[in-house]
Amino acid sequence: METATSLQQIQSSYIREILSAASDENVISLAGGLPDQATFPTHLMAPTLKKLADMPEVFQYEQTAGYAPLLRFLSDEFSLPENHEALVCTGSQQGLDLLARAYINPGDPIVMESPSYLGAMQVFGLVQANILTVSQTEGGPDLAELEQHFAASAPKLFYAVPDFHNPTGVCWSAKTRKKVAALCIQYQVTLVEDAPYRDLRFSGETLPYVSQYCPDLAIVLRSFSKTVSPGMRLGVVTGKADFIQPMIKVKQGADLHTSVPMQALLLGLLQHEDFPDHLTQMRQLYRSRYQILSAQLQTQLPEGCTLNTVDGGMFVWLKLPECDPFKLATQLLTQGVAVVPSPVFYPPGSTEIKPALRLNFTNSTPEELTKAVSCLAETLSQYPGRK
Amino acid sequence: METATSLQQIQSSYIREILSAASDENVISLAGGLPDQATFPTHLMAPTLKKLADMPEVFQYEQTAGYAPLLRFLSDEFSLPENHEALVCTGSQQGLDLLARAYINPGDPIVMESPSYLGAMQVFGLVQANILTVSQTEGGPDLAELEQHFAASAPKLFYAVPDFHNPTGVCWSAKTRKKVAALCIQYQVTLVEDAPYRDLRFSGETLPYVSQYCPDLAIVLRSFSKTVSPGMRLGVVTGKADFIQPMIKVKQGADLHTSVPMQALLLGLLQHEDFPDHLTQMRQLYRSRYQILSAQLQTQLPEGCTLNTVDGGMFVWLKLPECDPFKLATQLLTQGVAVVPSPVFYPPGSTEIKPALRLNFTNSTPEELTKAVSCLAETLSQYPGRK
Structure with a gap:
């Protein structure tokens, strides 16, 4: 049976493949975006896990939007405006997929940062969106470029990861947040704010959601994969009810609803009095690992490599002198270290791909x-073309 | 933001809407396809639920195909041939959605039984398939019509529910199974065998899967929603590895993978020594309810109504004299009884819609x-146009 045309253009995720290679016990993997398994708050889940056996109602079919008690809790927690609603998804990845299917026709222009999140490129690729890219600066997207796209192409949406971007770790400045929202309002472009790393801030001050400045023109994706557990597959999409309803319609066909026992387990955990301590400890752990990685890189790296500083998230972005990052990543893998080379993060049509590596610091020990x-450092210093 | 063209043609599931109306405590609902909550084997799940708190590995990201120990168990359980593989889905509904997205281009002809499963019509509608319909007889699809479609239109696939069909409860005869498989092979049409009710047989002898006669030209969808719990959202798709791999590619973007704690819980349950007893008890319960519904209908129904007999599943199909089944269902709802009228089960383009009601017998007490x-009976006897 021949596959659909839309699928023929999609490559299997390189990350999923490298993760498979990196699962070898002898490989140190800085490639994935995995939280450390030791942080999973299973001890705080234990009481709810036990209770589930006496809650047959959570094993029944549920409304598509999600488990009602969890929806009420989240609406309150997120202080959702009266005209907004929440949709629980099978991971925020599903939220993205539903959004793309509900809104994008083949050829519709959308804007993404470049580099950008692979999983988003995959879903927008599957619906055959016309992906326009905006370069990233230290403080967020290049605003002039962004406005040019908004003015010239009237894109349907701007997909962005303003907090601790994947892959670069960039966190948008306060000024950029306000300005992007203003541009969205001026040009009537919907902002899709993907915020899976937002709760992983380990230094500096929390900045407002970009969508706070354009609430009725934004869809916000939140994830529990980084702060609780990715295996549970739980994320939440919020926005104006008008924006969420078409996504619910797609979700009816996609999987009817998300696992209810998992939603009940999440609710029990979020209501546990020790949950805030769990978050604090996780942030401390990740800060210490980031500091070790950063210090080691600063000390050992050859000239010509530049490392950014980050205030949270899971990644640093190591810019390299002119080289083939794919070859470098392959060579490193033979040495027992897995990393992800920059080209995989550039949407098709990106004009300038800069050599770099994405390094994860959350799932490796200091050693x-x-x-x-x-x-x-050793591989880089011997790399062909390097002095 | 304007929705995608493909979505504009899709109605929100009538069943989901009637279920919502039927959730009123004062309504007796024969409308849904819900298993009885009292059958959920939570007591057999309790030991695994407790263990999950000590299994942090199931809270981590997993490969897209599924939790490896569950995949091994299922491969063995289903006696999968060497060249076949299994993909765990977020309910078998997701399996259908992945299949449609992986294989169907807009306008591609596919064949479905008429009437047919709503959730399948929804996903094939979303990918804008050209749906051809084949009428149902007592023993399965009309074979002459089916061959005519295969010969004239070279459809990509034939979607079918051979065991205790939703909505009609029809179970294909042994002869029809062999003949359909032979036609699929002759015309090289892939058979999509959806089998969510197969394990709910409460009388008669189990017949072979249709796909057993054309294993390399078939994709089989199995569900744990009817025999274990729908809230967990677990289904499995199996077939030739060549058939499954494109679906895995779509699933990467759709939700990365299905909840791993749920997969581990299912495995623990399937391996529990008392699981076969659970199945036996559930079948006995549903048989007794079917017998009550059937006996009452035979006794009380006015002339001109015909009821089929079923050997399993969750539904009977009550054929009515000429009338408007929508109006009848609405009137019944005002009397406190929810049912689903036949027209919603006919794919667009069906030439002959017969007046009938789908009645569920698994989720109501004898009273x-x-x-x-x-x-x-009372409503029908007073129905305008009836003698």
Whole structure:
């Protein structure tokens, strides 16, 4: 049976493939975006897990939007305006997929940052969107470029990760947040604010959601994969009811609703009095790992490499001198270190792909991080074309 | 933001809407396809639920195909041939959606039984398939019509529910199974065998899967929603690896993978020594309810109504004299009984829509079934146009 045309253009996720190679026990993987398994708050889940056996109602079919008690809790937690609603998804990845299917016709222009999140490129690719890219600066997207796209192409939406961007770790400045929202309002472009890393801030001050400045022209995606557990597959999409209803319609056909026992388990956890402590400890752990990785890189890396500083999230972005990052990543893998080379993060049609590596710091021990940097430094110093 | 063209043609599921109306405590609902909550084997799940708190690995990201120990168990359980593989889905509904997205281009002809499963019409509608319909006889699809479609239109696939069809409860005869498989092979049409009710047989002998006669030209969808719990959202798709791989590619973007704690819970349950007893008890319960509904209908219904007999599943199909089944269903709802009128089960383009009602017998007590039939008989006897 021949596959659909839309699928023929989609490559299987490189990340999923490298993760498979990196699962070898002898490989130190800075490639994935995995939280450390030791942080999963299973001890705080234990009481709810036990209770589930006496809650047959959560094993029955549920409304598509989600488990009512969880929806009420989240509406309150997020202080949703009266005209907004929440939709629980099978991971925020599903939220993105539903959004793309509900709103994008083949050829519809949309804007993404470049580089950008692979999973978003995949879903927008599947619906055959016309992806326009905007370069990233230290403080967020290049505003002049963004306005040019908005003015010239009237895109349907702007997909962005303003907090601790994947892959670069960039966090938008306060000024950029306000300005992007103003541009969205001026040109009537819907902002899709993807915020899976927002709760992983370990230094600096929390900045407002960009959507706070354009609430009725925004769809916000939140995830529990980074702060609770990715295996549970739970995310939430919020926005104006008018925006959410078409996504609910698609979800009816996609999977009817998200696992209810998982939603009940999440609710029990979020209501546990020790949940805030869990978040604090996780942030401290990730900060310490980031500091080790950053310090080692600063000390050991050859000239010509530049590392950004980050205030949270899971990744740093190591800019490299002119080279083939794919070859470099392959060579590193033979040395037992997995990383992701920059080209995979550029949407098709990106004009300028800069050589870099995405390095994850959340799922390796201090010893592994140190060892990986030594290996990286050595490989880089011997790399053909390097002095 | 304007919705996608493909979505504008899709009506929100009537069943989801009637279920919402039917959730009123004072309504007896024969409308849904819900298993009885009292059958959920939560006592057999309790030991695994407790163990999950000590299994942090199931809270981590997993490969897209599913939780490896569950995949191994299912491969063995289903005696999958060497060249076949399994994909765990977020309900078998997702399996259908992935299949439609992986294989169907807008305008591609596919064949479905008429009447047919609503959720399948929804996903094939979303990908804008050209839906051809084949009438149902007592023993399965009309074979002459089916061959005519295969010969004239070279459809990509034939979607079918051979065991205790939704909505009609029809179970294909042994002869029809062999003949359909032979036609699929002759015309090289892929068979999509959807089998969510297969394990709910409460009388007669189990017949082979249709796909057993054309294993390399078939995709089989199995569900745990009817035998275990729909709230968990777990289904499995199997077929030739070549057939499954494109669906895995779509699933990467759709939700990365299905909840791993749910998969681990299912595995624990399927391996529980008392699981076969659970199935036996559930079948006995549903048989007794079917017998009550059937006996009451035979006794009380006015002339001109015909009821089929079923050997399993969740539904009977009550054929009515000429009338407007929508109006009848609406009138019944005002009397406190929810049912689903036949027209919603006919794919667009069906030439002959027969007046009927789908009645569910798995989620009502004997008293409720009896009361519902009295109400139905009374309403029908007074129905305008009836003698």
